[in-house]
Amino acid sequence: MKPLSYVQVRTAREAIEAFVAAGESARYIAGGTNLYDLMKLGIEKPAHLIDIADLDGANRIDTDGDRLFFGGAALMADVAEHPVVRDDYPVLAESLSKAASQQLRNMATVGGNLLQRTRCPYFRNGADGTYPCNKREPGSGCAAIGGIDRSQAVLGASAACNAVSPGDWPVALMAMDAAVELQGLDGTRVIPISELYRPPSRTPHLEFTIGREEIVTGISVPKTAAGRNSTYLKVRDRESYAFALVSAAVALEMDGDRVRQAHVALGGVATVPWRGRPAEAVLRGETLDRGRALEAARAAFAEARAGRHNAFKIELGARTLADAIINAGSRNQ
Amino acid sequence: MTPNRNADRPRIDAHEKVLGRALYAADQPFPGLLHAMTVPATIAKGRILSIDTAAALQVPGVVRVFTHDDFSQIRTTPAARGAYGQPGKGHQPMTAPQVRHRGEPVALVVAETLEAAVEGAEAVTVRYAEESFSARMDDDLAGPEPEAAGQLASGDAEAAFANAAHIVDVEYRHPQQHHNPIELISTTAAFEDGTLRIYEGTQSAAAFAGGLAGMMGMEPQALRGVSPYTGGGFGQKNGVQEQSVLVASAALLLRRPVKLVMPRGQLFHTASYRPQSRHRVRLAADGNGRLLAGIYETVQQNSRYDGFGSDHGANPPRMYGYGAWRGSERIVRVDTQTPGHQRAPHEHPASHATECALDELAGALGMDPVALRLANDTQRDPITGKPFSSRHLADCLRRGAARFGWERWTNQPGALVAGNGDRIGLGVACGSYKAAMTPSVTTLRLSAGGQCRIATSGHEMGQGLRTVIAAELIDVLGVDPGKLDIRIGDTGHAPQHLTAGSWGAGSAAPAARAAALKLREELSQLTGAVLSDEPVHVQLARTRRPYLEVSVDTVPLGKDRQAIEQLRRGMPVTTGPEYPDFLAFSWIAHFAEVHVEPSTGRVRVRRVVSVADCGRVMNRRTAESQVRGGVVWGIGAALREAGECDPRFGGVLNNDLADYVVPVNADVGAIEVDFIDEPDTRLNLSGVKGLGEVAMVGAAAAIVNAVHNATGRRIRHLPIRIEDLL
Ligand SMILES: Cc1cc2nc3c(=O)[nH]c(=O)nc-3n(C[C@H](O)[C@H](O)[C@H](O)COP(=O)(O)OP(=O)(O)OC[C@H]3O[C@@H](n4cnc5c(N)ncnc54)[C@H](O)[C@@H]3O)c2cc1C
Numbered sequence A: 001m002k003p004l005s006y007v008q009v010r011t012a013r014e015a016i017e018a019f020v021a022a023g024e025s026a027r028y029i030a031g032g033t034n035l036y037d038l039m040k041l042g043i044e045k046p047a048h049l050i051d052i053a054d055l056d057g058a059n060r061i062d063t064d065g066d067r068l069f070f071g072g073a074a075l076m077a078d079v080a081e082h083p084v085v086r087d088d089y090p091v092l093a094e095s096l097s098k099a100a101s102q103q104l105r106n107m108a109t110v111g112g113n114l115l116q117r118t119r120c121p122y123f124r125n126g127a128d129g130t131y132p133c134n135k136r137e138p139g140s141g142c143a144a145i146g147g148i149d150r151s152q153a154v155l156g157a158s159a160a161c162n163a164v165s166p167g168d169w170p171v172a173l174m175a176m177d178a179a180v181e182l183q184g185l186d187g188t189r190v191i192p193i194s195e196l197y198r199p200p201s202r203t204p205h206l207e208f209t210i211g212r213e214e215i216v217t218g219i220s221v222p223k224t225a226a227g228r229n230s231t232y233l234k235v236r237d238r239e240s241y242a243f244a245l246v247s248a249a250v251a252l253e254m255d256g257d258r259v260r261q262a263h264v265a266l267g268g269v270a271t272v273p274w275r276g277r278p279a280e281a282v283l284r285g286e287t288l289d290r291g292r293a294l295e296a297a298r299a300a301f302a303e304a305r306a307g308r309h310n311a312f313k314i315e316l317g318a319r320t321l322a323d324a325i326i327n328a329g330s331r332n333q
Numbered sequence B: 001m002t003p004n005r006n007a008d009r010p011r012i013d014a015h016e017k018v019l020g021r022a023l024y025a026a027d028q029p030f031p032g033l034l035h036a037m038t039v040p041a042t043i044a045k046g047r048i049l050s051i052d053t054a055a056a057l058q059v060p061g062v063v064r065v066f067t068h069d070d071f072s073q074i075r076t077t078p079a080a081r082g083a084y085g086q087p088g089k090g091h092q093p094m095t096a097p098q099v100r101h102r103g104e105p106v107a108l109v110v111a112e113t114l115e116a117a118v119e120g121a122e123a124v125t126v127r128y129a130e131e132s133f134s135a136r137m138d139d140d141l142a143g144p145e146p147e148a149a150g151q152l153a154s155g156d157a158e159a160a161f162a163n164a165a166h167i168v169d170v171e172y173r174h175p176q177q178h179h180n181p182i183e184l185i186s187t188t189a190a191f192e193d194g195t196l197r198i199y200e201g202t203q204s205a206a207a208f209a210g211g212l213a214g215m216m217g218m219e220p221q222a223l224r225g226v227s228p229y230t231g232g233g234f235g236q237k238n239g240v241q242e243q244s245v246l247v248a249s250a251a252l253l254l255r256r257p258v259k260l261v262m263p264r265g266q267l268f269h270t271a272s273y274r275p276q277s278r279h280r281v282r283l284a285a286d287g288n289g290r291l292l293a294g295i296y297e298t299v300q301q302n303s304r305y306d307g308f309g310s311d312h313g314a315n316p317p318r319m320y321g322y323g324a325w326r327g328s329e330r331i332v333r334v335d336t337q338t339p340g341h342q343r344a345p346h347e348h349p350a351s352h353a354t355e356c357a358l359d360e361l362a363g364a365l366g367m368d369p370v371a372l373r374l375a376n377d378t379q380r381d382p383i384t385g386k387p388f389s390s391r392h393l394a395d396c397l398r399r400g401a402a403r404f405g406w407e408r409w410t411n412q413p414g415a416l417v418a419g420n421g422d423r424i425g426l427g428v429a430c431g432s433y434k435a436a437m438t439p440s441v442t443t444l445r446l447s448a449g450g451q452c453r454i455a456t457s458g459h460e461m462g463q464g465l466r467t468v469i470a471a472e473l474i475d476v477l478g479v480d481p482g483k484l485d486i487r488i489g490d491t492g493h494a495p496q497h498l499t500a501g502s503w504g505a506g507s508a509a510p511a512a513r514a515a516a517l518k519l520r521e522e523l524s525q526l527t528g529a530v531l532s533d534e535p536v537h538v539q540l541a542r543t544r545r546p547y548l549e550v551s552v553d554t555v556p557l558g559k560d561r562q563a564i565e566q567l568r569r570g571m572p573v574t575t576g577p578e579y580p581d582f583l584a585f586s587w588i589a590h591f592a593e594v595h596v597e598p599s600t601g602r603v604r605v606r607r608v609v610s611v612a613d614c615g616r617v618m619n620r621r622t623a624e625s626q627v628r629g630g631v632v633w634g635i636g637a638a639l640r641e642a643g644e645c646d647p648r649f650g651g652v653l654n655n656d657l658a659d660y661v662v663p664v665n666a667d668v669g670a671i672e673v674d675f676i677d678e679p680d681t682r683l684n685l686s687g688v689k690g691l692g693e694v695a696m697v698g699a700a701a702a703i704v705n706a707v708h709n710a711t712g713r714r715i716r717h718l719p720i721r722i723e724d725l726l
């Protein structure tokens, strides 16, 4: 049998040391809901697992200061059900409660969620050599391009990869200008979530900007009144237990009935959690009606490029975003 | 005898199952059990040039790696035919260096642990010479075949169509679907008492064991097939699986028990599936909505090497009193594994096409689709002219319409709007399924202590067959359910017929009933008096006999004693729908209410009302559950499920239950079920017609028709996905 070592550690420092000592084939593991899956599919083949789900304080949820703080190992379920998150930041709560299933959310962590890998079927299902995939086997080609690309991205794709960034939570965090706290060999640093993800360009196997040994110790979100006027709308192939075909995270800073600043992000349609700046620009200073919302939504998709079977995502994405804008607006009291 | 016939009883094995005590095929404990894993072919067609097993053999724990070199003596014999005696098993993987479809096993790694077997399988490297192929019906290299003989026809349908005032001429398409029962397909082979026993959650223990024996060149008796429970079969477990003979041969060669549980991802390529099909439907009616003609032409996908035929044409002409009819079926061969029977195998796709076309005709006529169906009700089969044994389809429609609130229906699409702005659509469709029966050899033993043991033919796949058998024994003998021992699915206890095609209850219930009646008769002869109301075992005890055993052969209507011989030889013997004096079908009407979100086109099935005529209802609880399950399958077919084929690679892209989208609870609205519950005693002693299959027939069509009623859009393919309604 392939030897597989497993250690549980209590501090980030210990984890990093164990990781570095173990070398190339080390992986952190938190809830394991993505990593074990990828191991069974023959995509991830770690020889050393360093369990960081029980690091001291890593599941902390703190809503007292001027930022919301979620420890990297806080459970999706706990964050989704936290009263402050649920009542004052529905976009965050909904992005979590509409993801996976209750059983998975009871295991999965909000830190691990940021680093989950794509659901591109050619990536997941072809590790035995059936399908070429640049993400799995750099340079082997991309089976999704020219194939069944219904699930694939219409924004941010490259000639090497059009796989969708799968998570819902990162999309909500993107809209809310969240920051990610990292701890590495040289101490800690904080980056905006928008800097965590790499577009595929010519190196789709490089998905994240963080160092291999770096740990996501926390995620923080600036507190804002816009949190209340927010929503996460997700459209999928079934009503639950499915990844997004398209999703929209919207939070609105309002001035009476006018939008001072909209925060818009898109999921299911792009290779990275996608900020919808053009939509934000259209909404700035405007009152909300369906026509305006749709105009803004279409602006967010102005640069979208369809493949063979995913053109519907452009129209569906725009309509979903428009619905989300109206929803968020209707939460403004 | 108590008349409490369709009691609402919990399943007799519910407790065992809930506690996890029911041992399924893969749960059987054997000392020294070895674990196997297959290596799937990564090409769609070609030859194996070489297989390198060296690395796999280095994996600690790996005992042996089998390849086609080890199994070239395995034969494909008639005994290995698939269900229904279809000619088949034209190809058994790993008997030659040939790959005929993607994902077929090319090597089998056997190891002391599952982990070692998996790792060993990953370490095997295979070199191939690829050949060109076609995996889809519409590809250039696909092989169309001429129309099969024996198509159903009556009158001059073409002429009637040409002269009719109102017609529709439409094509409906059905995708490839995969059964995905929750119990994975597995095979465990072990020597017990000198014979090789094969544990598999099969729907056909005898044909399966006999088929395996034939393939391995053994006497049929040398092999015992045991199917303790089947965790959902739906037709996918009705034949010899691609891995069955490989595991049995491995156990034989290694003289140790071997188990293989096929991973779900591989089952998309090794197990059967519902083939793709196209359906052109032409219907003609006069101004009063009387159906003058139906012309129904279908094309169905098949593999290159097996004879899985098409049978779409059997039911539609029996649904209504068509003036004239012509059917036509063809198959197209492609490079995939052989498709097979999947719940309502042809009846469901056929009902999708014809019941939606009928809805289109109602539209063309400006008629209420319920009224159109009622206007064409018939008590005679338009093809043979024979009557139906029983047909309460009009009552199903009327009762369903009343319960559903069909009076809300209007022919203006989108006229009904929900409080949240969703457009409400109402749809109706009907279905039928042949009432079939099979022979059985039944032994029933009553002990003076009250124990009652029955051995008969049948497989428990979750449909509640044990409960049905129990119901008859309780009904006739008043025995204590807690003292029942029901032995089915095991060729060691009684000859086993394939359980499928909704003939399970219609065969097992009359068999159990006949045995119970015979036991009463013999007991009364023993006691020399008419039996009293006292428990039967008490009356038996008084005769000072430890037990009384009877044996009964049940020969289904229209067959003779030969059927029993065929059964003993593991051959399929089924009846229906045509019997000497009548045709027999179960019938159903489904009513569906969908809500469509205007901005996104999301469809939600809010409510379905289904009323079935399945003869006598044996057990209200399991019967309702069957229908609910059938409706959920209808929802899946209408809105969710499809095998996705990338023609460049062959096979399907789906690999798990995330990307083969089956409905989840949130997709399933209220399902209300009712039954006509009129025993059909012309058919059998128990008055049972069968329910598991008919439950699904028409369910998808009702939903599709409701989607049209909500949106005005006719989507003529399944599944209807969000992009279809944008
Ligand atoms: C059936 C199914 C359905 C799902 N549906 C959805 C859905 O609809 N929407 C959605 O958003 N998600 C969905 N998911 C994905 C799920 O949310 C993720 O698998 C989960 O969030 C990952 O968290 P985890 O703690 O289990 O991570 P793990 O599996 O433990 O780890 C994932 C990756 O992150 C790394 N890692 C974990 N924690 C850290 C850390 N703190 N610092 C650095 N690296 C770390 C690991 O090394 C690994 O590479 C689904 C998953 C499944 C299995």
Ligand code: SF4
Pocket: A118, A120, A121, A122, A123, A132, A133, A134, A135, A136, A141, A142, A143, A144, A145, A160, A161, A162, A163, A204
């Ligand atoms: S889209 Fe990306 S992940 Fe999918 S097959 Fe292509 S390279 Fe691989």
